[in-house]
Amino acid sequence: MMRQAVIILAAAMAVSLAAQARQMPSFSQFDLDGDGLISEDEYVSHQTGTRRASESEAIAKFTKFDLDQNRIVTExxxxEAVYAAQAERTGTSVSAIDLADSQ
Incomplete structure (x- = not known):
């Protein structure tokens, strides 16, 4: 019974990770100058240029991504912000502790 639970949990994690990988944005599409960082201007420019968000919406999203509030977003x-948002939305987050506890 316990082994079946571990196998089911592992399969669920694999499916979840595959779904998230398909939805994960490419960092380079936001890093317009290729310096390995996303500035607020780069993010807003991308989002408004592709018409995915208004300027105010893009700034609000950028603020959520900028976890250390230094006005630069690293990869x-x-x-981390995208995974957290997806996990919150789908309720599929599984930690290593959860996996260990199920064994």
């Missing part, structure tokens, strides 16, 4: 910050 880690972007992916």
């Amino acid at each position: 880690d910050e972007l992916y």
Whole structure:
């Protein structure tokens, strides 16, 4: 019974990660100058240029991504914020502790 639970949990994690990978934005599409960082201007320019958000919406999103509030978003910050938002939206977040507890 316990082994089946672990297998089911692992399969659910694999499906969730695959779905998230398809929805994960490419960091380079926002890093317009290629310096490895996303400035607020770069993010707003991308979002308004592709008509995905108004300027105020883009600034609000950027603020959420800028986890340390230094007005620059790193690749880690972007992916951490996107994963957190996806996990919150889908309720599919599984931690290593959850996996260990199920064994």
